Amino acid sequence: MRLSGDPAPGNMNSSGSSNFLLVPIPEYPLLDCVPNKTVKIVVLGASSVGKTALIVRFLTKRFIGDYEANTGALYSRKVTLDGEEVSLQIQDTPCVALQDDAEGLYCQEQINRSIYWADGYVLVFSITDNSSYRTIQPLYQHIRRIHPAGNIPVILVGNKSDLLRARQVPVDEGETLAASLGGVYFEVSARENHEGVHAAFLHLCQEVIRALGGGNGEKRKGGLHLARPKSPNMQELKRRFRQVLSSKVKSATTI
Numbered sequence: 332m333r334l335s336g337d338p339a340p341g342n343m344n345s346s347g348s349s350n351f352l353l354v355p356i357p358e359y360p361l362l363d364c365v366p367n368k369t370v371k372i373v374v375l376g377a378s379s380v381g382k383t384a385l386i387v388r389f390l391t392k393r394f395i396g397d398y399e400a401n402t403g404a405l406y407s408r409k410v411t412l413d414g415e416e417v418s419l420q421i422q423d424t425p426c427v428a429l430q431d432d433a434e435g436l437y438c439q440e441q442i443n444r445s446i447y448w449a450d451g452y453v454l455v456f457s458i459t460d461n462s463s464y465r466t467i468q469p470l471y472q473h474i475r476r477i478h479p480a481g482n483i484p485v486i487l488v489g490n491k492s493d494l495l496r497a498r499q500v501p502v503d504e505g506e507t508l509a510a511s512l513g514g515v516y517f518e519v520s521a522r523e524n525h526e527g528v529h530a531a532f533l534h535l536c537q538e539v540i541r542a543l544g545g546g547n548g549e550k551r552k553g554g555l556h557l558a559r560p561k562s563p564n565m566q567e568l569k570r571r572f573r574q575v576l577s578s579k580v581k582s583a584t585t586i
């Protein structure tokens with residue numbers, strides 16, 4: 332899912348094109364406020380698990396169900412995290428896929444750069460897709476190869492919890508896998524509710540701040556407050572949504 336924004340200068344992906352890190356139009360003039368901390372998060376997972384839907388739900392409290400194939404947009408927001416002003420950047424990414432041997436991973440160069448860039452990791456699978464769940468372990472190993480040392484804040488998100496009848500991954504398997512990664516398991520539905528998604532991202536942001544040496548360890552009250560989006564991103568979102576709708580209507584009428 333693309334949002335508006337010019338390619339960030341100097342960010343070139345492996346093919347030399349500069350459409351890798353899209354810098355959305357900032358919600359605040361950078362001169363207004365230079366938060367003393369930046370939290371960089373990347374959202375990773377197999378195809379169609381809901382990476383973009385989760386980010387959009389978290390940032391806008393809305394569920395928009397249809398997107399073009401994910402090309403990897405960067406979203407930036409000024410947020411107040413436990414009373415501290417923080418610049419939050421969230422990198423969406425194209426899907427990763429298991430290789431035929433079910434051990435290796437197909438992972439584009441731009442995803443490797445996102446992994447290297449990020450401070451915290453949202454690993455997403457769909458509870459309705461066992462293959463997306465089996466992607467997580469090799470994906471985590473891949474992250475570890477890029478960041479062999481130190482603590483890498485990570486959460487495991489089992490999305491589409493509204494589709495209980497289609498469940499393929501039991502809750503305890505999500506919890507067990509999350510524990511093996513050193514993270515927490517969140518079972519959520521980007522379609523149905525904002526609270527669960529918000530809690531997951533909030534937890535990861537707090538872990539990142541702790542890992543970056545911010546705060547004095549314990550979770551202060553206050554939680555995470557997103558600046559009201561006043562950027563054209565919302566207009567862009569609505570335009571993209573109308574575009575998808577009109578294309579569906581057109582295709583329906585041409586049948």
Ligand SMILES: Nc1nc2c(ncn2[C@@H]2O[C@H](COP(=O)(O)OP(=O)(O)OP(=O)(O)O)[C@@H](O)[C@H]2O)c(=O)[nH]1
Nearest residue numbers: 378379380381382383384396401426491520521522
């Ligand atoms: N029922 C249900 N559907 C969801 C949920 N989250 C996402 N979807 C649907 O799943 C499909 C994929 O959502 P995306 O957000 O595009 O997934 P993605 O992981 O970014 O997809 P890629 O572009 O393949 O990387 C869309 O049709 C969404 O409407 C959810 O919580 N519940």
